[in-house]
Amino acid sequence: MSGGQGDGEVCYQGDTIVLAGHRGRGLGLGLKQANIAHLGRLSPRTRRIHTWNAGENDHMWAINEALGQRTASIGEGWHKPCEPQRLLAERCAAWWTSTG
Numbered sequence: 422m423s424g425g426q427g428d429g430e431v432c433y434q435g436d437t438i439v440l441a442g443h444r445g446r447g448l449g450l451g452l453k454q455a456n457i458a459h460l461g462r463l464s465p466r467t468r469r470i471h472t473w474n475a476g477e478n479d480h481m482w483a484i485n486e487a488l489g490q491r492t493a494s495i496g497e498g499w500h501k502p503c504e505p506q507r508l509l510a511e512r513c514a515a516w517w518t519s520t521g
């Protein structure tokens with residue numbers, strides 16, 4: 422998490438990742454709950470946490486809704502893989518498979 426500019430009332434939550442072999446056991450939800458509790462101790466002035474995730478990411482969506490987060494805005498992005506991107510994506514997938 423990171424704080425925005427100003428009085429600390431707004432905070433930004435970035436990526437949440439659970440190793441592939443440990444997903445579906447409540448760790449993602451527990452991680453975010455612990456993070457929010459920690460933030461409450463570090464920054465009691467914070468009143469709002471902004472986060473974002475892909476619309477098709479049902480797991481993250483479920484966690485955010487369980488934590489009471491509500492959709493504030495929707496963005497749209499397009500990408501067209503080119504050769505270097507495809508090679509990079511394959512290497513990342515191989516890395517995740519070997520480490521996850």
Ligand SMILES: CC(C)(COP(=O)(O)OP(=O)(O)OC[C@H]1O[C@@H](n2cnc3c(N)ncnc32)[C@H](O)[C@@H]1OP(=O)(O)O)[C@@H](O)C(=O)NCCC(=O)NCCS
Nearest residue numbers: 436437438439444445446447448449450474480481483484
């Ligand atoms: C998103 C992510 C962090 C969730 O972590 P997790 O530990 O698997 O999540 P939880 O076990 O806490 O599950 C929370 C909810 O997600 C859904 N969910 C989790 N695993 C699921 C599965 N295998 N199938 C269907 N739904 C699932 C459920 O709704 C679950 O709630 P429930 O326990 O009431 O059924 C994990 O899937 C991940 O690391 N994904 C890759 C990285 C990513 O996409 N991060 C999000 C963008 S920042």
